[in-house]
Amino acid sequence: MIGKLTGTLDDKNPPQVIVDCHGVGYEVFVPMSTFYNLPELGVKVTLLTHFVVREDAQILYGFATSQERAAFRELIKISGVGPRTALSVLSGMSVADLSQAVTLQEGGRLMKVPGIGKKTAERLLLELKGKLGPDIGLPSSMASDAQGDILQALLALGYSDKEAAAALKALPKDIGVSDGIKLALKALAK
Known part of the structure; x- marks a missing residue:
């Protein structure tokens, strides 16, 4: 309209x-x-x-961006998530952060948004899986499983989202998980 x-x-x-x-x-x-x-x-x-x-x-x-609007439209398709809740999610985290949380299945990050409880976070992770792809803010480097595993390992080791994402960008796209973790740790140690 x-x-x-x-x-x-x-x-x-x-x-x-x-x-x-x-x-x-x-x-x-x-x-x-x-x-x-x-x-x-x-x-x-x-x-x-x-x-x-x-x-x-x-x-x-x-x-402000087409990515925000596309994410909003995906959110309101989910049963029990209305426009107000979708607006709250987008106010609490960027589209890239939402995409990353869904890719890595991190419900805790979603529960930090006011009004999102454990059940709603789990429903969001389930329903949005595969729907917030590269065209909605997820960097293409995060699309592969190996890249996601490397990122998850770096986050588990205590590195921030920014540090881990920066280390991932420096890695070759076709690198394996164990080699990727080693190279990322070397880059982060500098």
């Missing part, structure tokens, strides 16, 4: 913004990742949108 809004940012009141499009102010709910990257009031802004029509309301959700 409404796929994109371009207009002047009229008001910001988290998680809602008002975008003035030629005299018509659209109320748009945005995740905090989008909210923090918005310009100041009175500046032109473009948001990709998802329009939800319910019995009692018509609500517009806005996103």
